[in-house]
Amino acid sequence: MTPAHTHAPELRAAARHIGRRGFLTATGAAAALAFSVNLPGTAHAAEADARRLTEDPFTLGVASGDPLPGSVLLWTRLAPRPYEPGGGMPRARVQVRWELAHDARFTRVVRRGTATAHPEFDHSLHVEVTGLDTGRGYHYRFRAGDWISPAGRTRTAPAPGARTGGLKLAAVSCQAYHDGYFTAYRHLADEDLDAVFHLGDYLYEYAVNATGGARAYTDRRLPAHFNRETVTLEDYRLRYGLYKSDPDLRAAHAAHPFVVTWDDHETENNYADGTPENVVPPEEFLLRRAAAYRAYWENQPLRVPQRPTGPDMRLYRRLRFGRLAQFDILDTRQYRSDQAYGDGWQTPGPESEDPARTMTGATQERWLLDGWKNSTATWNVLPQQVTFAQRRNVPGPHFKLSMDAWDGYPASRKRVLDGAAAAGVDNLVVLTGDVHVGYAFDLKADFDDPESRTVGTEIVATSIASGKDGADKPANHDDLTRANPHLKFSNGRRGYVTVTLTGEQARADFRTVFAVTTPGAPVTTAASFVTEAGDPGLRPV
Structure with missing residues (x-):
């Protein structure tokens, strides 16, 4: 099949202007709204x-x-x-009131207003509230008629030049509903x-059976x-309805502001730019x-600049x-070169090592590199999707690498690390998801030389549920540890x-x-590491 990105400009232009008849021929009536206008009007x-x-x-x-x-x-x-098409709402606009307050009882409301929930956006609301204090916590809620939403907590970022004493964040990824309960979110x-x-795989495109897969429901279907x-x-909208009906996920969203980016499963496993996993026509x-991008924006707390236009x-x-801290949130799916030698573990070669290959576009x-040049932050944090550090599967000369991770794009990785060095980025922290394992890596100037300079840190979040219960020691733990001396920790439990x-x-x-296959498990700390400002390299604590 010819990769879709070969004809991407023409296909995208056609997608934005495709007629209804042509669209129904391709994917069916339920997806027709994917190409409707992006800002509904009163008509x-x-x-x-x-x-x-x-x-x-x-x-x-x-x-x-x-x-x-x-x-x-x-x-x-x-x-x-939420388990019905349209969420059980009429095909009509609905006015919704919102409130933002200093206190949980909403006795000191500082902002309130009205927003319109449009059926074109599946009655989702994205309310941008401005003019607030910097670096301050707030409580918020919505009202529709006589109904009042649960209250949420959020906070604004500090002022640009503020000398913030500390910041605590969490990184999460990979929450396959059919693999288990979202217990970790309750603790979060x-x-x-x-x-x-959230570093990707917020939902999975795979089928979920009547008993919820590994959740094995006995009280409902x-x-x-x-x-x-x-x-x-419609499929993607319904799937978000299923996922967001989970009480633990709702609790985490209500407790903290989220910064989201996707990986592959929000659309399709291991796709690359316009190239799908399976052989289907690129259009x-x-x-x-x-359709996937539209549903993603509708169901995530994203601002207007992120609203999609057709397939972009x-x-x-x-x-x-x-x-x-400065956070540069990446998208390593939409613009990447197709995986070399397939999308699994392969022996690297001329195709994967082609300098023209790109993970980011x-x-x-x-x-990214221009943003680092202008950064004045102590910590430059890179939230993104797939493993950044080199990860050989076995020690010795006959190793394989994951062609879906940065190992399949080594020239792209080198340009990023060289750009960080040229910009004077001293404290680089990469946040990663995808692999259903918690990893801690030192980032090396030359991964083939264990004695080369350490230039940063990679922290990989395990999955919320994907992979089911997992194990403290992943099956390939010993091989990975011996093959990658810059790997300081791995753990295959959920969290x-x-x-x-x-x-x-x-x-x-x-x-x-x-x-996670049974609900209610307690949370523990499997390991802790620190890296000092100005002295990259992880040490256990």
Whole structure:
């Protein structure tokens, strides 16, 4: 098959202007809205009286995201019956009120307003509140008719030049609903955090059977339409309804602002730019991608600049927390070169080592390196998706590397590390998801030389549920440890990692639960590491 990115400009242009008849031929009526206009107007739907809602529309909870100095983004979606197409809402606009307060009782409301939930966006709301104090916590909620949403907590970022004493974040990834309960999120909700970084695989496109897969429900049955792979816009919307109905995920969103980026499963396993996993016409995959991107934006606390246009969505962006930290959030799916030699573990060769290969695309790479040149932060943090450090599968000369990770794009990785060095980035921390294992890596100037200079740190968050219960010692632990001396830790249980930044050091605590196939497991700290400012390299504590 000809890679879709070969004809990407033409296909994307056609996708944005495709007629309804052509769209229905490709993927079916449920996805038609993927190419409708991006900002609904009053002519698109009548208005419904929120007072006529007879069921709680806030079943999917609330969320906030992308904190800025003096500004927060608030999210909710009206869905009284989230397992049904359209969430059980009428095909009409609904006015929703929102409030932001200093206190949990909402006796000191500082901002309030009204926003419109449009059926074109599946009645999701993205409310940008500005003019707030910097570096301050707030409480928020929504009202639709007589219904009041759960309350959420959020906070603004510090002022740009503020000397922030400390910042605590969590990194999470990979939450396959069918692999188990989101127990780790319940514990995450109780952590004292400034933000949560979700590093991808927020949902999975795979079928979920009537008993919820490994959850093995005995008290209820899921509708049959979940028991198929997501392809259309309706499929993806319904799947978000299933995932966001999980009470532990709702609790985590309500407790902390999230900063999200995707990996592959929000669309399709191991896709690369416009090239799908399986052999399908490229225009058909771009239609699927447009549906997936549309549903992603609708269901995440993202700001207006991230709203997609057809099959394109600018997800990479930059956040700053005073002078302490700069976060450059990457998208390593939408612009990458197709995987070399397939997308599994392969022997590297001329194709994977081609200097022209890119993980980020040229525009995003230039944006990243220019952002580092202008950074005045103590810590430059790179939240992204797939393993950045070299990860040989066995010791000795006959090793293989993952072609889906940065190992399949070594020239791209070198340009990033060289750019960090040229920009004078002394304290680089890469945050990673994807692999369902917690890792701690030293980043080396030359991974083939264990004695080469350490130039940064990579902290890999294990999965929330993907991979089911896992094990403390992954099956390939011994081989990976011997083959990669810069690997300082691995653990295959489910959970998350917290990272505490101060002016002096960064500390990572790997938090794990022993089971997700049954609910309610306690959380423990599997290991902790620190790296000192100005002296990269991990040491256990």
